[in-house]
Amino acid sequence: MDLLFKIFVEPFALMVSAPDLLAQTLWEGLVGGVLYALIALGFVLIFKASGVFNFAQGIMVVFAALTLVGLHEKGVPAVLALLLTIAVMFVLAVAVERVVLKPLVNQPDIILFMATFGLTYFLVGLGELIFGGEPKVMITRELFLPQGATDLQLFGGVVRIQHIDVAAAVVASLMIAALAVFFSKTRIGRALRAVADSHKAALSVGISLDQIWIIVWFTAGIVALVTGIMWGARSDVSFALQIIALKALPVLILGGFTSIPGAIVGGLIIGVGEKIGEFYWGPLIGGGIETWLAYVIALLFLLYRPQGLFGEKIIERI
Amino acid sequence: MRAPDTPILAKGDVLLAVENVSLSFGGVKALTDVSFDIRKGEIRAIIGPNGAGKTSMLNCINGFYHPTEGRITFKGATRRRMRPYEAARGGIARTFQNVALFKGMTTLDNIMAGRSLKMRRGFFWQALRQGPALQEEVEHRRVVEDIIDFLEIQAIRKVPVGKLPYGLQKRVELGRALAMEPELLLLDEPMAGMNLEEKEDMSRFILDVNQQFGTTIALIEHDMGVVMDLSDRVVVLEYGRKIADGKPEEIKRDQRVIDAYLGVAH
Amino acid sequence: MFYREAGQYKTSYAADMAVFPLREDRIGLAVIILAAYALAFTRNDFLLQAVMIPFLIFSLAAIGLNLLTGYAGLLSLGTGGFMGVGAYACYKLMTAFPEVNVLVWILLSGFFSAAVGVLFGLPSLRIKGFYLAVATLAAQFFLQWAFNRIPWLYNYNLSGAIEAPLRTLFGVPIIGPTATAEVRYLVVLTLVIGLTWVASNLVHGRIGREWMAIRDMDIAAELMGIKLFQTKLLAFAVSSYYCGVAGAMLVFLWYGGAEYTVFDINQSFFILFMVIIGGLGSLIGSFFGAALIFIMPIGLGIALPALLGPFGINVGAEVIEQLRFMIVGALIIFFLIVEPHGLARLWQIAKQKLRVWPFPY
Numbered sequence: 001m002d003l004l005f006k007i008f009v010e011p012f013a014l015m016v017s018a019p020d021l022l023a024q025t026l027w028e029g030l031v032g033g034v035l036y037a038l039i040a041l042g043f044v045l046i047f048k049a050s051g052v053f054n055f056a057q058g059i060m061v062v063f064a065a066l067t068l069v070g071l072h073e074k075g076v077p078a079v080l081a082l083l084l085t086i087a088v089m090f091v092l093a094v095a096v097e098r099v100v101l102k103p104l105v106n107q108p109d110i111i112l113f114m115a116t117f118g119l120t121y122f123l124v125g126l127g128e129l130i131f132g133g134e135p136k137v138m139i140t141r142e143l144f145l146p147q148g149a150t151d152l153q154l155f156g157g158v159v160r161i162q163h164i165d166v167a168a169a170v171v172a173s174l175m176i177a178a179l180a181v182f183f184s185k186t187r188i189g190r191a192l193r194a195v196a197d198s199h200k201a202a203l204s205v206g207i208s209l210d211q212i213w214i215i216v217w218f219t220a221g222i223v224a225l226v227t228g229i230m231w232g233a234r235s236d237v238s239f240a241l242q243i244i245a246l247k248a249l250p251v252l253i254l255g256g257f258t259s260i261p262g263a264i265v266g267g268l269i270i271g272v273g274e275k276i277g278e279f280y281w282g283p284l285i286g287g288g289i290e291t292w293l294a295y296v297i298a299l300l301f302l303l304y305r306p307q308g309l310f311g312e313k314i315i316e317r318i
Numbered sequence: 319m320r321a322p323d324t325p326i327l328a329k330g331d332v333l334l335a336v337e338n339v340s341l342s343f344g345g346v347k348a349l350t351d352v353s354f355d356i357r358k359g360e361i362r363a364i365i366g367p368n369g370a371g372k373t374s375m376l377n378c379i380n381g382f383y384h385p386t387e388g389r390i391t392f393k394g395a396t397r398r399r400m401r402p403y404e405a406a407r408g409g410i411a412r413t414f415q416n417v418a419l420f421k422g423m424t425t426l427d428n429i430m431a432g433r434s435l436k437m438r439r440g441f442f443w444q445a446l447r448q449g450p451a452l453q454e455e456v457e458h459r460r461v462v463e464d465i466i467d468f469l470e471i472q473a474i475r476k477v478p479v480g481k482l483p484y485g486l487q488k489r490v491e492l493g494r495a496l497a498m499e500p501e502l503l504l505l506d507e508p509m510a511g512m513n514l515e516e517k518e519d520m521s522r523f524i525l526d527v528n529q530q531f532g533t534t535i536a537l538i539e540h541d542m543g544v545v546m547d548l549s550d551r552v553v554v555l556e557y558g559r560k561i562a563d564g565k566p567e568e569i570k571r572d573q574r575v576i577d578a579y580l581g582v583a584h
Numbered sequence: 585m586f587y588r589e590a591g592q593y594k595t596s597y598a599a600d601m602a603v604f605p606l607r608e609d610r611i612g613l614a615v616i617i618l619a620a621y622a623l624a625f626t627r628n629d630f631l632l633q634a635v636m637i638p639f640l641i642f643s644l645a646a647i648g649l650n651l652l653t654g655y656a657g658l659l660s661l662g663t664g665g666f667m668g669v670g671a672y673a674c675y676k677l678m679t680a681f682p683e684v685n686v687l688v689w690i691l692l693s694g695f696f697s698a699a700v701g702v703l704f705g706l707p708s709l710r711i712k713g714f715y716l717a718v719a720t721l722a723a724q725f726f727l728q729w730a731f732n733r734i735p736w737l738y739n740y741n742l743s744g745a746i747e748a749p750l751r752t753l754f755g756v757p758i759i760g761p762t763a764t765a766e767v768r769y770l771v772v773l774t775l776v777i778g779l780t781w782v783a784s785n786l787v788h789g790r791i792g793r794e795w796m797a798i799r800d801m802d803i804a805a806e807l808m809g810i811k812l813f814q815t816k817l818l819a820f821a822v823s824s825y826y827c828g829v830a831g832a833m834l835v836f837l838w839y840g841g842a843e844y845t846v847f848d849i850n851q852s853f854f855i856l857f858m859v860i861i862g863g864l865g866s867l868i869g870s871f872f873g874a875a876l877i878f879i880m881p882i883g884l885g886i887a888l889p890a891l892l893g894p895f896g897i898n899v900g901a902e903v904i905e906q907l908r909f910m911i912v913g914a915l916i917i918f919f920l921i922v923e924p925h926g927l928a929r930l931w932q933i934a935k936q937k938l939r940v941w942p943f944p945y
Contacts, residue, residue: 053714103921111920113714118916125909249718286733295722306710406809420800431793435809447785459597
């Protein structure tokens with residue numbers, strides 16, 4: 001009885017009695033969700049264009065951020081470091097296309113998926129070897145990103161809003177908008193969608209797969225870099241980020257693998273859901289449930305709707 | 319190979335009846351109000367132009383799709399929403415338009431997998447692979463070897479089927495279906511993509527199966543020569559509707575069938 | 585010359601169906617097993633403790649995952665979690681009932697992870713491929729959290745770790761601080777051989793064929809009367825059983841004690857890599873894969889400092905670890921591209937060549 005009370009009554013009572021706490025939790029959940037959505041976006045881009053479920057997107061985020069900070073540490077000016085990092089992401093895209101994608105063309109999806117595990121571990125080792133494994137601080141100021149916080153007087157309490165979080169939300173929105181335009185309005189965007197539908201058909205109308213894949217992986221690399229900067233600025237740049245980045249997977253399950261709006265909505269649901277769950281229900285079972293709550297939400301959702309929020313129902317044929 | 323277990327029905331009785339079956343996916347109608355029957359011991363052909371709903375019909379018969387309307391009666395029992403494995407247990411076996419073999423397994427294992435339903439030994443004996451489990455394995459191996467002899471595929475017994483040429487794959491697939499000792503065998507374009515010689519072989523196997531084991535066969539095929547020679551009765555579908563049903567020679571003369579195949583000036 | 589099948593006629597189906605139909609293979613296997621037992625008497629602690637014991641245990645875990653991923657085609661990223669369930673279940677059981685022999689508990693603990701495996705395998709009814717992989721990640725992260733945050737599981741130890749108490753068999757300590765490497769090695773070896781034998785029986789019979797059938801073409805399998813759901817759940821159960829037993833052995837027969845971090849996602853991935861590199865759908869490949877992934881860093885640790893030391897390049901332990909990640913990652917990609925059936929396939933080709941040697945065909 002007591003337990004039921006603690007599960008079904010107390011948390012809601014707390015939400016109502018302290019709306020400022022609720023607002024704070026929601027805000028943090030939303031910002032976290034935006035960042036999940038960004039990582040998921042990288043997944044979706046690659047999945048749409050090459051049918052590859054890129055497990056390495058998380059490590060690409062870490063790798064990009066690490067390269068940026070690492071270069072700066074070695075004395076490269078911030079802006080130049082940023083440009084160099086972009087160049088590195090381009091080289092990475094080309095390398096992935098040449099070494100991984102091209103030889104594995106026409107293999108079952110699951111093989112490509114596993115190949116990206118290999119890529120993940122390779123990048124983990126490489127990143128640590130070059131830049132070391134210890135956490136680093138993001139060069140927030142040098143990149144002209146806002147710092148500090150504003151305290152808002154709300155609901156008879158205080159809600160603290162970090163400026164970097166606002167910046168993250170704005171940058172994320174801009175990038176998503178830019179990608180949407182890129183996908184729907186440009187020639188390359190059309191080619192991308194054609195490739196997503198059928199590799200063979202796209203080839204037959206003269207679209208170069210190599211080029212498309214490089215562009216897509218490069219774009220995903222840029223998305224990863226932006227995500228890495230934003231996330232790094234909120235916490236720090238370390239390999240622990242990679243595990244957190246895996247939460248983009250449940251986001252994708254919610255949103256569907258091919259839908260950009262799905263990635264955003266899914267990201268926000270997961271971000272808010274896990275913060276609320278952790279804050280209000282976590283203490284009941286010892287806390288730290290953030291590490292798995294997102295997955296369990298996705299799992300339950302899968303049982304109910306396997307194709308995701310925005311996916312189409314699959315008709316099996318034989 | 320043994321004949322199917324204790325035939326309840328005599329030759330010529332209705333084995334399977336399809337009544338007013340409709341099937342739609344969302345707004346798309348794949349089948350509309352189709353009725354026909356399959357009699358014990360006959361070879362029944364289902365023909366029609368591409369997209370006429372032939373494969374969908376087979377999918378309904380063995381429970382892979384569930385008709386939106388209408389009913390299907392098999393061996394006197396009417397089923398609503400039957401699961402595919404229930405159809406298999408009931409004695410319906412099937413081959414596929416695009417070969418659906420277990421590509422990583424050998425010919426032998428593929429056909430042995432067709433015996434799964436008939437194998438009884440549980441997990442414990444399987445784990446030990448001694449005594450009863452081994453005995454059972456040998457027993458079924460014997461049946462499978464008979465099928466391999468029958469289909470003349472002894473040489474490829476231990477070759478992974480993914481490496482076999484298309485014609486042989488089709489043959490292995492037939493073997494796998496035969497291993498289930500079905501009462502009703504559904505063949506979805508068993509001769510697609512074959513050359514003349516392979517077609518002749520396959521026709522011979524189909525006739526032998528039908529005559530030696532008394533297996534009822536429903537067959538989708540595009541080669542009209544084959545259909546007319548093999549089948550006892552033919553049902554013709556077009557755009558998901560039945561347009562003709564009867565003996566091959568009647569079908570050949572049917573004006574609607576000729577129009578459907580050759581096109582008609584509107 | 586010495587590896588020939590000529591003159592060996594099989595006169596019964598049973599003989600043809602044997603797992604090792606060739607006489608030479610059977611002799612070879614017997615020699616390997618005898619040699620493995622003989623190793624115990626070398627009393628070389630480094631060899632037994634640092635190489636053989638973990639190699640065998642990881643092989644067992646890899647076999648477990650291979651049954652699920654390689655045979656039944658269900659990708660799991662929760663191996664570490666399932667191994668942990670075995671370890672913690674075993675710990676609870678043997679501390680609660682110390683009078684029962686620990687070997688019994690090690691073997692029974694697998695049933696607990698089998699139950700958990702089935703629970704997290706339930707979604708496989710509706711989802712497959714990477715959707716299922718994400719579902720198993722849920723198992724991984726949830727279980728890891730449970731090992732950390734539920735103190736009951738580690739008997740409220742302040743350290744948060746589980747440790748092997750002293751347990752004996754016929755008066756000889758087999759786990760705990762005083763158990764020698766030789767004894768533990770013999771126990772591990774025997775368990776691994778026994779369980780490998782059972783796995784081999786399963787995959788060569790009806791159940792194995794049903795697993796492979798749903799892997800290769802699930803729809804066709806279903807239309808042939810194989811119940812997908814039961815077959816998949818059975819794969820989850822058996823696979824998790826093996827992983828659970830391997831987990832219990834890992835903690836109590838190798839480390840001697842462990843905390844939850846042992847069963848993290850990296851463990852899951854390394855077991856998966858063993859399976860991929862060794863060969864999906866091959867039991868012997870699981871041993872090859874475990875050997876390569878586990879023994880390679882040991883080799884690097886010895887070879888690199890020796891090679892680079894003279895040039896004044898210092899190779900620390902962390903560099904070895906980083907190189908290990910890179911090499912393993914590269915190997916995964918390499919094998920997926922060049923030989924998706926892994927080392928097991930190379931082994932098969934080598935045997936095939938040996939069969940006709942010295943002629944090319």
